[in-house]
Amino acid sequence: xxxxxxxxxxxxxxxxxxSRVLNNHPYVNEKKRAEILKIIEEQNYVQNSNAVHxxxxxxxxxxxxxxxxxxxxxxxxIEGIAAEAAQHHYKLMVCQTNNNPEQERSILHLLKxxxxxGLIMCSRSSSCETLNEYAGYGPIITCEANDTxxxxxxxxxxxxxxxxxxxxxxxxxxxxxGYCIGRKNSFNSQHRKRAYYEKLRSIDVTxxxxxxxxxxxxxxxxxxxxxxxxxTEERPTAMIVSCNHIAAGIIKEASRLGIRVPEDLxxxxxxxxxxxxxxxxxxxxxxxxxMGKYAFEMLHERIWRQQLDxxxxxxxxxxxxxxxxxx
Amino acid sequence: xxxxxxxxxxxxxxxxxxSRVLNNHPYVNEKKRAEILKIIEEQNYVQNSNAVHxxxxxxxxxxxxxxxxxxxxxxxxIEGIAAEAAQHHYKLMVCQTNNNPEQERSILHLLKxxxxxGLIMCSRSSSCETLNEYAGYGPIITCEANDTxxxxxxxxxxxxxxxxxxxxxxxxxxxxxGYCIGRKNSFNSQHRKRAYYEKLRSIDVTxxxxxxxxxxxxxxxxxxxxxxxxxTEERPTAMIVSCNHIAAGIIKEASRLGIRVPEDLxxxxxxxxxxxxxxxxxxxxxxxxxMGKYAFEMLHERIWRQQLDxxxxxxxxxxxxxxxxxx
DNA sequence: CTGTTAGCGCGTTCAT
DNA sequence: ATGAACGCGCTAACAG
Numbered sequence: 001x002x003x004x005x006x007x008x009x010x011x012x013x014x015x016x017x018x019s020r021v022l023n024n025h026p027y028v029n030e031k032k033r034a035e036i037l038k039i040i041e042e043q044n045y046v047q048n049s050n051a052v053h054x055x056x057x058x059x060x061x062x063x064x065x066x067x068x069x070x071x072x073x074x075x076x077x078i079e080g081i082a083a084e085a086a087q088h089h090y091k092l093m094v095c096q097t098n099n100n101p102e103q104e105r106s107i108l109h110l111l112k113x114x115x116x117x118g119l120i121m122c123s124r125s126s127s128c129e130t131l132n133e134y135a136g137y138g139p140i141i142t143c144e145a146n147d148t149x150x151x152x153x154x155x156x157x158x159x160x161x162x163x164x165x166x167x168x169x170x171x172x173x174x175x176x177x178g179y180c181i182g183r184k185n186s187f188n189s190q191h192r193k194r195a196y197y198e199k200l201r202s203i204d205v206t207x208x209x210x211x212x213x214x215x216x217x218x219x220x221x222x223x224x225x226x227x228x229x230x231x232t233e234e235r236p237t238a239m240i241v242s243c244n245h246i247a248a249g250i251i252k253e254a255s256r257l258g259i260r261v262p263e264d265l266x267x268x269x270x271x272x273x274x275x276x277x278x279x280x281x282x283x284x285x286x287x288x289x290x291m292g293k294y295a296f297e298m299l300h301e302r303i304w305r306q307q308l309d310x311x312x313x314x315x316x317x318x319x320x321x322x323x324x325x326x327x
Numbered sequence: 328x329x330x331x332x333x334x335x336x337x338x339x340x341x342x343x344x345x346s347r348v349l350n351n352h353p354y355v356n357e358k359k360r361a362e363i364l365k366i367i368e369e370q371n372y373v374q375n376s377n378a379v380h381x382x383x384x385x386x387x388x389x390x391x392x393x394x395x396x397x398x399x400x401x402x403x404x405i406e407g408i409a410a411e412a413a414q415h416h417y418k419l420m421v422c423q424t425n426n427n428p429e430q431e432r433s434i435l436h437l438l439k440x441x442x443x444x445g446l447i448m449c450s451r452s453s454s455c456e457t458l459n460e461y462a463g464y465g466p467i468i469t470c471e472a473n474d475t476x477x478x479x480x481x482x483x484x485x486x487x488x489x490x491x492x493x494x495x496x497x498x499x500x501x502x503x504x505g506y507c508i509g510r511k512n513s514f515n516s517q518h519r520k521r522a523y524y525e526k527l528r529s530i531d532v533t534x535x536x537x538x539x540x541x542x543x544x545x546x547x548x549x550x551x552x553x554x555x556x557x558x559t560e561e562r563p564t565a566m567i568v569s570c571n572h573i574a575a576g577i578i579k580e581a582s583r584l585g586i587r588v589p590e591d592l593x594x595x596x597x598x599x600x601x602x603x604x605x606x607x608x609x610x611x612x613x614x615x616x617x618m619g620k621y622a623f624e625m626l627h628e629r630i631w632r633q634q635l636d637x638x639x640x641x642x643x644x645x646x647x648x649x650x651x652x653x654x
Numbered sequence: 655c656t657g658t659t660a661g662c663g664c665g666t667t668c669a670t
Numbered sequence: 671a672t673g674a675a676c677g678c679g680c681t682a683a684c685a686g
Contacts, residue, residue: 003663014673019665027671049440050386051663053377054678061420070406070616075397082396082423086430091442093388094421096409103413113376115418219605248605275602278546278575289397330679341657346681354655378679381662 002043010043011036022047059117061091062299065107066122067099072273073243073288077122077143080292088300090117101125108134118299120292139302141295145187145314152302154294154315156286158188158270161319162195165240165268165284168321170203174266178211178236180225180246189214192242192270211236222249226257229265237266238327244269244276244283251279251326267326270319280325286317329370337370338363349374386444388418389626392434393449394426399600400570400615404449404470407619415627417444428452438465445626447619466629468622472514472641479629481621481642483613485515485569485597488646489522492567492595492611495648497530501593505538505563507552507573516541519569519597538563549576553584556592564593565654571596571603571610578606578653594653597646607652613644 004022008015013032020028021036039045053059064081066074078094085092093116097104104126110116111134118139124131128148131140135150142153162179169177179196181189200207210232213225222245229235241247247269254261261267269276272285294315331349335342340359347355348363366372380386391408393401405421412419420443424431431453437443438461445466451458455475458467462477469480489506496504506523508516527534537559540552549572556562568574574596581588588594596603599612621642 004665005663015664016666016673017671020672023665029671032671046436046440048381048663049437049442050377050380051678052665054375054381054680055663055665057678059377068406069409070399070402072397072399075402078421079395079397079423082421086423091437092421094405094409094419096406096413109373110376110418113373115376219601252605274546275605278572278579278602331681332679342680343658343682344656347656350681356655359656375679378662379681381664382679382681384662 002045003048004045007036007039007043007045010039053114057114059115060089061093061116062296062303063093063095063107063110063116063119064122065095065097065104065119065124067097069094069096072245072275073271074122076272076288077292077295080287080289080294081120081296082292083289084293084296084300088296090296090300097123097125099123099125101127101130105130108140111138111140118303120295120299139299141299141302143291143295145191147187148312150312152298152313152315154291154298155317156291157191157316157319159191159195161270161284161286162192162240163199164319164321165270166195166199168282168284169238169240169266169268169327170199172238172266172327174238175203175205176211176234176236177205177207177238177240178213178229180213180216180222180239180241180250182215182217182242184214188242196240208232208234210234216242216246219245219249219252222246223253225250226253226259230257235265237264238262238268239265240268240270242270244271244273244279244281247281247326248275248279251281262325262327269326276322276324282322282324282327284319284321286319291317329372330375331372334363334366334370334372337366380441384441386442387416388420388443389623389630390420390422390434390437390443390446391449392422392424392431392446392451394424394452396421396423399572399602400598401449403599403615404619404622407614407616407621408447408623409619410616411620411623411627415623417623417627424450424452426450426452428454428457432457435461435467438467445630447622447626466626468626468629470618470622474514475639477639479625479640479642481618481625482644483618484518484643484646486518486522488597488611488613489519489567490526491646491648492597493522493526495611496565496567496593496595496654497526499565499593499654501565502530502532503538503561503563504532504534504565504567505540505556507540507543507549507566507568507577509542509544509569511541515569523567535559535561537561543569543573546572546576546579549573550580552577553580553586557584562592564591565589565595566592567595567597569597571598571600571606571608574608574653575602575606578608589652589654596653603649603651609649609651609654611646611648613646618644 004015008018095107121142131148131151140151145155247267269281269283276283331342335345348360422434448469458475458478467478472482574594596608596610603610
């Protein structure tokens with residue numbers, strides 16, 4: 001395919017004039033401009049973006065990491081990122097990490113070798129040192145809280161989320177409340193547990209170890225919880241659950257076993273996955289799509305701000321209670 | 328950051344030798360190779376991928392289009408693509424089209440300006456002419472049947488899918504069977520309807536127009552179907568539904584209105600979205616993830632096969648019946 | 655086994 | 671308002 005030199009030759013001008021036309025620069029004779037555009041059209045010419053990237057040092061692509069694509073939580077975030085990115089003419093490179101630090105590093109590497117202009121990490125398994133190191137090669141935003149010095153984040157306030165959920169259940173009269181969370185010692189889990197214990201202590205309830213379920217990741221895990229609940233001494237009357245799909249598992253299994261929801265067991269989910277709406281699950285959550293939007297905004301600002309002064313910024317989303325039929 | 332020339336200078340060799348080391352080419356003195364690698368390490372050097380791309384004419388990136396990211400069907404396809412792509416060291420550029428031909432064209436354009444090496448279209452709204460035109464700039468695979476001359480596809484046999492569903496319902500004794508599909512006149516819908524009418528005719532049933540529901544896209548649309556079903560003269564005893572989430576809407580609303588599933592109304596869904604498993608919906612489907620895998624394989628072969636001879640290939644996935652509790 | 659050199663295609667001073 | 675010429679960083683053909 002034709003290149004810029006050929007266009008210049010056909011138009012009888014220099015490559016720089018063609019380049020000016022291509023990039024809408026001023027100071028080009030209107031007649032020449034029209035002539036050049038006509039030839040570009042005739043020749044079916046387009047710029048080679050790799051050459052542009054090499055020359056400008058920008059790619060107009062940002063990376064997005066997530067553990068797995070096929071998950072509604074992450075899909076919602078991406079949706080928010082995608083809408084905002086499209087408006088600013090950025091493309092998205094979506095990279096699955098499988099929660100594997102090595103795979104994640106290979107994506108951080110894209111920042112170093114200039115394949116992307118910035119990176120949004122919907123979730124991360126790399127260490128803070130690694131993150132800080134790569135932050136030197138381009139802006140990074142995480143959609144989780146992180147304790148690095150230089151990487152900004154936009155994240156859900158999981159402490160507050162659980163707080164609201166607990167307060168709501170307690171106002172409904174529940175005292176024996178259990179919880180369900182994912183990775184045992186993650187950042188998020190720690191905040192959730194803190195809210196849980198604080199709230200129970202405030203009404204002088206000592207939580208039984210039998211009420212807590214960790215490493216709940218799949219719908220099946222949710223179902224299994226109900227089985228275990230059956231054999232507990234003092235069965236909780238309510239569960240607060242980090243994800244709606246786990247809550248869905250609990251609800252389905254409960255109904256199968258004749259445990260009435262919410263009469264025998266109330267359930268509160270804590271994200272905005274659409275399964276919650278479908279199954280009418282009471283939920284306290286903030287919008288993941290909005291989180292994606294904010295993440296792109298922060299990233300975009302950092303891409304264009306010249307000095308990478310590395311002032312860390314943290315944006316927290318406020319959760320809201322949506323009452324439905326499981327409480 | 329350092330470039331290849333600088334490394335060459337520090338090592339006292341030429342850039343080509345460094346390039347050879349970088350690309351694992353043979354014919355490099357082992358001692359020099361080690362020395363060069365050491366310097367690369369010290370200098371924290373990495374290649375600028377844009378320069379590599381410009382020079383090689385390949386980017387090792389493929390594009391993936393889909394109407395919207397936040398949809399389990401498309402997420403499943405991407406999952407299949409992503410896994411296979413990772414194995415071959417390809418990155419994914421995921422592009423949302425919103426079913427808008429103009430946005431889609433801007434993505435096809437990426438093929439022309441060399442930003443991607445190939446394109447998988449999970450769904451498309453462009454015309455065949457447009458597709459054929461851009462197929463000249465790089466390989467394209469669609470995950471829907473298409474009637475172009477040059478664009479290969481891997482797709483679900485929707486005719487067979489509905490056939491299996493209908494046969495199954497009929498074997499269960501149903502005669503008054505309704506259907507629910509999405510876009511009225513899409514390729515897929517036509518095949519589904521053909522199977523529907525053929526099967527009913529084979530048992531001498533004349534379907535009532537009241538049994539057919541088109542333009543069903545959301546869960547709410549599924550719920551609305553039940554409302555309309557209530558006022559029909561001869562209410563169908565079974566529904567065959569193109570998507571599980573529509574089926575889910577039907578089931579939820581039916582249960583709310585006291586219509587028993589499957590006793591009063593049997594429901595068969597026709598995809599592999601996980602909501603089907605959760606709600607125990609009987610389904611006839613093929614694996615979307617597998618479709619993604621195949622799509623990448625076909626694309627990859629076409630990227631590396633030199634002559635773009637344009638032999639069109641079509642791969643059909645065979646659907647399977649999964650009996651659950653809604654029939 | 656190694657180096658020289660000519661591209662790859664474009665952006666961008668700088669001089670005019 | 672325009673063009674010559676250099677630089678972006680790397681690969682690969684060719685010569686040795």
